Amino acid sequence: MDFQLTEDQRALRGGVRDLLEGRFDVRAALDEGSSLDRGLWKELGDAGFFSLMVPEADGGVGLGLPEAVLAFEEAGRVLLTGPLVGTFLAAGALQGAASGEAVVTCSFGSLVPWLDEADVVLGSGVEGAVPFRSLDPLTPLHRLPGSGGLAHPSPSSRLRSSRGDPTRPAGRLPKARAGAGDRDLADLLVAAEQLGSAGKTLEMAVRYARERTQFGQAIGGFQAVKHLCAQMLVRTEVARGAVYAAAVTGDVLEIAGAKLLADEAAVRNARDCLQVHGGMGFTWEADVHLHLKRAWVRAGLGRSAAQAEEELAAAL
Template sequence: MRFRLTEDQRALRDGMRELLARRFGPEALRAAVGRPGLDRELWRELGAAGLFALRLPEVEGGVGLGLPEAVLVFEEAGRALVPGPLVATHLAAGTVPGAATGEAVVTAVGGGGLVEWLAEADVVVGEAGDVREARGLREAVEVRSVDPLTPLHRMPGGGPAARPDDLFVLLTAAEQLGTAVRACEAAVQHARTREQFGRPVGAFQAVKHLCAELLVRVEVARAAVYAAAVTADPVDIAAARLLADEAAVRGARDCLQVHGGMGFTWEADVHLCLKRAWVRAERGGSVTESEELLAGELLIEAA
């Protein structure tokens, strides 16, 4: 199957990229790192842009688009490293008042009982799909998050959550893809401009190989994520999740290598990509579940 974006899909993707570049560019990202709390004004702007109501029917006040379009805008959100429980709020747009417009912030219980942005959320969707007010979850315990832009709490027990909704996993994979794209772009830009021994570091073979591997992982993950958005098949979504997680985590690691020593400093943005990718990889539950689902399907086909 050959899959190409339509003109409307490209316009949607480009429009979201322009909005995020204007509203949440590098300076805003850095400011968010040093500022506690969720930017509610930005959240409402994303709601006004249709991010949360994208798949709601027009008769219900939504945009009336489909899963492929949602994947495109969440890829852009991942590329911009927009903080907040975007996926949970999007999925709750049809059931939680105010979620579609960005007036309400909705979070969800993820892998290992982890809950993102609990202190800032209005509503929490539980493992069984039950909806509760966030302020009522006094039993949740705050835990230290590796990502400065993703505060975390853990529900009592901390055991594995119920198998996450497939759409939750796919949209998270789209965010991972966007972060992998950002890491790839950052690595290539640094390789072109940073000079060592009178030459751009990108002229050296080892750096060329790292950049090439970054691009390959991005494009393979993109093909898997886009295909899963078309089929909505659980096996395709599992494959997309595995490839997107790898592209985001390994991509950020390789981007650090391309940057050398400066890549490990707090002043560089590369570490933010890696830390966000780590946290998102835990959001969808154990990676083993996705691996077993995919392996089971492959065994059936081989039989």
């Protein structure tokens, strides 16, 4: 299978990166707290971010899941805030979502991100949801009543509800767009964000290792630091292969594997990046801790590592 990006896909990725780097500043978002930048949300809609998989006949861009993954990977790089997944899922069915005029969130098991800022909530009702202290200062959360943690439907029930018989070979996601509330698509988009964060923390660690000197040389020359950076690269590229493959096939089990590997890459890369930075990494001024906290929160949305492992093991 050839995972080389086409010229159009590279242009799309570059365009999204330029837009986000020129318009979004994570430090400015911290100053704003948990309020959503509606102006930026509208700009994302105008740029076609939310309507990437909406057919052209319906006013969308008419691209596929691989292109959506590339866009969400770029969002993960810059720690873009807001309920991106919910708004993306609703773009083909809810008026105003594709254009960014409506902010849409969805529940992930027992948690609902950005509930106070959302105009619409996809899926089951959220009556009685209470604010829940988030590890990430840029991801406000609510917890649904009667939940004791980061709950998610069991593997068998989730597969049965979305694919029918859980023992049957997994189906494929629609090429044009998935139905609103599709948990498999949501998990893959979260995995793409995790991949973007993993790649960014790898870049941050390598750059710092080249710049920081100790005992008369750059710390990147020390074997221990080299090993940390090499391990970060391996995790990132393994996760990239899994996420891109799942985007091409839309296979439910490949999506489970992609979420598992992307979560691991994002969390462990952020921790290793912090290690490379040493004492500097623990300070509020460094962005390392923001990537780690966001990675922890994303890992709790959708499939957990244990649930993904159980799905994959059951299919063997």
